[in-house]
Each structure stands twice: as structure tokens, then as C-alpha cells.
Amino acid sequence: MSAPRVDYFYSFRSPYSYLSGPRGFALADEFEIDLRFRGVIPMMMRGESVPTAKRLHTMRDVKREADRLGMPFGRIHDPLGEGATRTLAVSEYAIDVGRVREFVLTASQAIWAETTDPASDEGLRLICENAGLDWAGCSAALNDPAIAARVEANTQELVEIGHWGVPVFVFDGEHFWGQDRISDLALVLNDAGLARN
């Protein structure tokens, strides 16, 4: 029997997604689940606006949370646009070659804490190689329409399930929005008897 599925909707432009990464992927270590990474196009590239007050507060709040979690944050390169699109394309390739966790964690830290520009070949290549991916395969993914369609489908599914932001985890039809709800999801997975011995 296959392990129960947990969908993990994630945006490389969301600093809260970045904060969720280590704990989100660790769920697959702690529980017998099939954790599926679902990279989505950023809100602002989907025509949704973010008020200035929210943008300012997000930066301040994430800094405090990052400090609490012991994660680096602050040397940012906002990947809005090409940077986000290219990173999403490579994340799909990383799924295919079994290195999605390494790529997502490496890319997110590069964007939010190491001022790396994934819109440039130099920046993206550095990220890919640090994540153990071959640059030739990554470059090919950037122009692969099938990969772009997968990202589009992920984004559409997030809209269809009625969610407005990321990260979101979906288990057995139940949604857990935000990096603050990973512990609640863990409780539910535990209650479902999915904890690894």
C-alpha cells in the first residue's frame, strides 16, 4: 500500500515558505508519508497585490522568526519574475532526479540569505551545483514546456482548493496554511498513526 500523500505548496518568492522548508521536508523523515513538493507562481505574478504595510511587516516578522529558528535571513535578492520562474522550472527537474529537497532548501537560502540572483545563469548555476544537480539538465528544464505546464497546474490547483497564500500543506483534504501550522499537521499525522518508529 502506498504511503498517504501530503501536498506541499511552496513559492520561492515567499519568505514564509523559506522558513517552512527545513521543517516541511523533515515531515517525510518523521512520518510514513508521500510528501509532494508543489511549486507555485508567486501571488504578485498572478495579478494579486500585496499592500505596503503587509510587505514591510513580513520582512520584519520573518527576520524575528528566522532568528528564533536559527535560520539566516536578510541578505535578500527578491526573485520576482524570471528568478522565480526559473527556480520553479528547476525544482520540477529536481523532483524528477530525486533532489527536490536539496534544491528547494539551497535555492531558498540563496534567495533569502545569500543575495543570489536566480534570474542570472551565474546565480542559478551556483544554486544548482550546490544542490548536487547537473547544470545541463537544469538548463534544459528552463525551456521545457512540459515542466512549465506542471508549474502552472500546481498554481491552478492551489487556486482551486481555495487558498490565497503559501506555504500550504494538504493532508486527507485538510489544509494547513502557514509555517506556524507544521506542528499542527505533525499532530494530525501522529494521530493518524503515521509516525515512523
Add this chain to the structure above:
Amino acid sequence: MREKIEREVAPRLIVAASTVTLPARIAAAARRASGRSGRLELYFGFDDPASAFAVIDLARRLEGRKLIFDLKPVVERGIEGDPALERKRAYAIVDGRRLGRRIGLTLSRSEPIAPSQAAFLAAWVAAAPRGAALTRFCDAACRMIWFESDGALEPAPYEALWHQCFGSAPTGDEAAVRADEKQMTRRGPYETPAAWVAGRWFFAQDRSAQIADWLDELGWRVK
């Protein structure tokens, strides 16, 4: 150059500025030296289960600190024209169950409450003096609304509760609620519950550790 400023320099400056604490610490020390208390403003809605959790949780966590727990009820708030408003209100019920579980309470409602239904409570609280009686009322009212009842909100049981806490009948002040809403906007929060302490605001349902750290840093420690 503009790209670099927007994508790198500006976010970095915002983050760096957020780590400056000296002015707030000096101001807090001056307040203490003159015998005054610290102040935590909590902007909350009686129609919001996350707010109910924050009122109950913070009332407990702030015990032992020389602080005024300034309860600021609001009715109108949120991001103007937010297309996800109704989805957020429905999700708040799901989320409220999880928050309740954290403090050993079970949500008794399965449907959102319209902000207008709870407006009478906001008007009472906004008009009342801050202090232990008001904290007791808000804590108990939040428990009654979200963890002990279902259906429409009727004033009668809350009037009885008010009598228990204050020994008098409530009087409402809608203008005071509007003033709290304006102050919340000036402070920065766009959603409830939001806690504001000495220049910083926090998502009050999820940042209790940050709030405690900030209070400690300001010197408003548990005695």
C-alpha cells in the same frame, strides 16, 4: 541600479532597521524609572476565533509582568478589497480548532460570525476602563462565544457576565471602536489578532514566544 535597490538594498535595509532596539529599550527603562507600567495593545475581534485564542492565551502569559493589557476591540479591519476575505473567514474556523487544542479547549462553532453581530461587545469594551475586570470579561466572553456556545450572539448572557465583572451595566461607545480601528491602522496591523508593544507588532495568535522575548528585552520581565 533601480533593480538592485528594489530587489536587494531596500529589503536589506528594512530587515536591518527592524533589529534596532536601543530607542525602545531606553524608553521602556525611562517608563520604569518613573514608576509607570509597560503596555501591550491587543487589537482583536470578538467575531474571530484566532482573536479569542489570543485574548485567552495572552491574559495567562502576561501574568506577573508589570504591564497594562490594553484590549482594543475592532470590527472593521482587514486588507481593503481583499478577494480572499470570505475564504479566510471560513478557514478561520478550521484554524480555530487547532488553536483551541493548544490551550485544551474545543471550538463549539462550525460557522463564522459576522463582524456586525459582535459589534455590541466591541462598543462595550472600548468604552470601559482598562484593568483586571476588563481582562476577566474579555477572557470569559471569548470562551463563551467560541468554546461554549453556537448560533446567533444575544446580548443577555454577556450583560450578565459584565455585571459579574464590573458590578454595573455596560455602556457602548462606537466612536471609541472607530478610534481603535484607526489606531490599529496607524500602528501597522491589517489583520486581527495583532499585539503591539513599544513600536513592534506581532500576529498575536502565533508569536507568543517573540512577544515574550521582546517584553524581556524591554525589561518588562515576569517578577
